Amino acid sequence: xxxxxxxxxxxxxxxxxxxxxxxxxxLTLGGNLLAMxxxxxxxxxxxxxxxxxxxxxxxxxxxxxxxxxxxxxxAAIYAVTTTLLSPPDSYLIYTTLLRAILLVLIGGVxxxxxxxxxESEQQMNQIIEFLPDATFAIDRxxxxxxxxxxxxxxxxxxxxxxxxxxxxxxxxxxYGEPRPLLANRVLQGELETGHPPITKxxxxxxxxxxxxxxxxxxxxxxxxxATALLDRSERVSGAIESIRDVSDEVMxxxxxxxxxxxxxxxxGILRTDLANHLAVLYGHxxxxxxxxxxPEILSFINELNDAANGIRRxxxxxxxxxxxxxxxxxxxxxxxxxxxxxATLSFGGVTLDAWTERLEIFADPHLATVFTHLxxxxxxxxxxxxxxxxxxxxRPEGCAIIVEDDGIGIPxxxxxxxxxxxxxxxxxxxxxxxxxxxxxxxxxxxxxxxxAGARFEILVPSEGYRxx
Amino acid sequence: xxxxxxxxxxxxPEGGRLEVRELRSAEFPRADEVWRDYRGMTGDPAxxxxxxxxxxxxxxxxxxxxxxxxxxxxxxIFTPDNFRKxxxxxxxxxxxxxxxxxxxxxxYAVESLTGFYAGFGFMSIPERNxxxxxRERYTWAAGNMEGAEVRPMFRRAGL
Numbered sequence: 001x002x003x004x005x006x007x008x009x010x011x012x013x014x015x016x017x018x019x020x021x022x023x024x025x026x027l028t029l030g031g032n033l034l035a036m037x038x039x040x041x042x043x044x045x046x047x048x049x050x051x052x053x054x055x056x057x058x059x060x061x062x063x064x065x066x067x068x069x070x071x072x073x074x075a076a077i078y079a080v081t082t083t084l085l086s087p088p089d090s091y092l093i094y095t096t097l098l099r100a101i102l103l104v105l106i107g108g109v110x111x112x113x114x115x116x117x118x119e120s121e122q123q124m125n126q127i128i129e130f131l132p133d134a135t136f137a138i139d140r141x142x143x144x145x146x147x148x149x150x151x152x153x154x155x156x157x158x159x160x161x162x163x164x165x166x167x168x169x170x171x172x173x174x175y176g177e178p179r180p181l182l183a184n185r186v187l188q189g190e191l192e193t194g195h196p197p198i199t200k201x202x203x204x205x206x207x208x209x210x211x212x213x214x215x216x217x218x219x220x221x222x223x224x225x226a227t228a229l230l231d232r233s234e235r236v237s238g239a240i241e242s243i244r245d246v247s248d249e250v251m252x253x254x255x256x257x258x259x260x261x262x263x264x265x266x267x268g269i270l271r272t273d274l275a276n277h278l279a280v281l282y283g284h285x286x287x288x289x290x291x292x293x294x295p296e297i298l299s300f301i302n303e304l305n306d307a308a309n310g311i312r313r314x315x316x317x318x319x320x321x322x323x324x325x326x327x328x329x330x331x332x333x334x335x336x337x338x339x340x341x342x343a344t345l346s347f348g349g350v351t352l353d354a355w356t357e358r359l360e361i362f363a364d365p366h367l368a369t370v371f372t373h374l375x376x377x378x379x380x381x382x383x384x385x386x387x388x389x390x391x392x393x394x395r396p397e398g399c400a401i402i403v404e405d406d407g408i409g410i411p412x413x414x415x416x417x418x419x420x421x422x423x424x425x426x427x428x429x430x431x432x433x434x435x436x437x438x439x440x441x442x443x444x445x446x447x448x449x450x451x452a453g454a455r456f457e458i459l460v461p462s463e464g465y466r467x468x
Numbered sequence: 469x470x471x472x473x474x475x476x477x478x479x480x481p482e483g484g485r486l487e488v489r490e491l492r493s494a495e496f497p498r499a500d501e502v503w504r505d506y507r508g509m510t511g512d513p514a515x516x517x518x519x520x521x522x523x524x525x526x527x528x529x530x531x532x533x534x535x536x537x538x539x540x541x542x543x544x545i546f547t548p549d550n551f552r553k554x555x556x557x558x559x560x561x562x563x564x565x566x567x568x569x570x571x572x573x574x575x576y577a578v579e580s581l582t583g584f585y586a587g588f589g590f591m592s593i594p595e596r597n598x599x600x601x602x603r604e605r606y607t608w609a610a611g612n613m614e615g616a617e618v619r620p621m622f623r624r625a626g627l
Contacts, residue, residue: 353566355490355563355566355567357489357490357491357492358490358492358493358513358517389566389627391566391567391568391569391570392570393570393571394535400570402570467513468492468493
């Protein structure tokens with residue numbers, strides 16, 4: 001179907017409607033007049049105006065802007081002809097006039113309601129039309145009833161060319177052949193089956209494919225999302241589907257994975273090289289200790305040994321960092337994570353109380369490492385803690401997960417550098433903790449009082465937590 | 469679960485496994501069932517945290533912490549008759565207070581139990597000091613708390 005075909009169909013449709021209204025008007029008015037002309041019983045005059053409402057209702061519904069005018073003209077003709085042809089009777093004239101007014105009112109109400117309906121439809125069409133995502137809708141029979149500007153731009157197929165088309169023709173721009181899309185699966189109730197893999201997100205079905213047919217044949221990764229259109233009885237009357245080009249996201253993700261892999265390889269090589277050189281250095285330092293007796297030189301060697309230890313610890317830290325951010329963040333149940341961490345640590349006489357049963361946060365999958373480091377610091381003998389408590393507090397800006405112990409706490413002077421690279425004393429691994437949390441915008445700070453215990457607040461933004 | 473870690477229970481007087489924990493949303497109907505004998509109270513997962521002591525999996529004591537616009541209210545502290553005098557309510561309330569200790573807590577305490585709550589750090593306050601969202605519950609008493617046999621109480625945030 002091309003534009004000319006559609007215009008021709010529209011013109012034919014308009015003609016048919018006009019003919020139907022005119023035919024019904026002539027039929028009902030004519031019948032009324034004929035009945036009066038052949039002498040219908042007086043009690044029936046004028047004939048009930050009910051049949052006359054049919055052309056008025058149709059005119060008001062199909063042509064709301066002219067509905068009232070049509071009703072007024074029609075009622076006027078009815079009133080004049082009936083008055084002229086009826087026996088002179090003031091009661092009859094009065095009832096005829098009332099019926100004429102009723103006809104005008106019916107025409108007016110229908111035209112008003114039809115106008116509101118058209119406006120509502122128009123608004124809905126405008127909403128679909130200007131959606132930023134490519135969107136189309138099909139009716140129960142699988143024919144296209146909406147095709148917005150974004151999808152015109154994505155596929156190059158104009159609305160005029162696709163509206164009213166069925167037989168899966170709307171799939172051709174994406175697959176190169178007619179075949180069911182997600183919207184058809186919604187209509188047929190075939191959920192979460194078939195290829196490509198389909199996932200359910202609320203009431204919507206979601207699938208991603210790569211198609212070589214878009215972007216002028218350069219190909220694109222696209223994400224389909226479809227959901228049912230329901231009528232007043234909650235029955236499926238059609239389906240709407242949006243298509244988003246996610247090529248940039250996919251390419252960025254792949255590029256990041258590649259870059260991360262390359263960096264991991266590079267740092268792995270550097271780590272190995274450094275470890276080898278360090279082994280040589282330790283060897284020389286050991287020889288030096290054996291070879292020299294001079295306390296000054298031994299002190300010097302000892303300092304060199306400390307520096308070598310520092311390098312070794314940094315190598316260990318870089319090994320811990322290598323996997324951070326390589327897997328996508330996810331919703332993670334906090335209590336479950338704490339349970340897993342607790343099972344891997346030795347608590348001795350220290351008790352752990354975690355009250356985060358229904359809390360989930362959107363975090364890097366290495367969240368467990370965060371709790372591991374926080375607990376390890378509390379469990380260190382020098383901390384002198386007997387109890388660790390994990391709770392959470394909902395705040396206007398989000399959710400704070402609070403990990404606190406009853407140990408000696410952290411001196412104020414140390415707090416500033418708490419999340420800096422550090423390997424000894426309190427604070428081991430806190431840099432890593434900070435970095436893992438920062439991936440999803442989670443902050444961490446220490447708010448305890450020295451002498452009363454350490455208290456870490458993990459500050460999760462509003463969109464990053466949920467109580468399930 | 470590692471022994472000694474996260475375990476808040478032990479063995480009950482009858483020998484069954486005793487557990488004190490927060491209920492998950494899917495378990496709220498179980499709490500509603502127990503509360504049926506206690507003023508028909510129910511839990512709302514959107515604004516409530518419910519803590520329970522369970523004996524061999526059966527709820528033997530409950531306490532609720534409800535979030536109002538102005539603060540947190542503790543209520544619904546209830547132990548069915550056949551499980552009383554065994555310290556279950558004490559365990560449950562202690563759990564609630566630990567879990568919610570970061571916020572100030574308010575309650576309307578039954579007069580005869582104010583001593584019990586005082587043991588957890590609650591102190592009596594004038595009704596006007598309650599957040600309005602909590603105060604609305606007892607609007608019908610028109611300020612006559614003694615007549616209603618309840619007393620407004622408050623516990624400052626902290627362990």
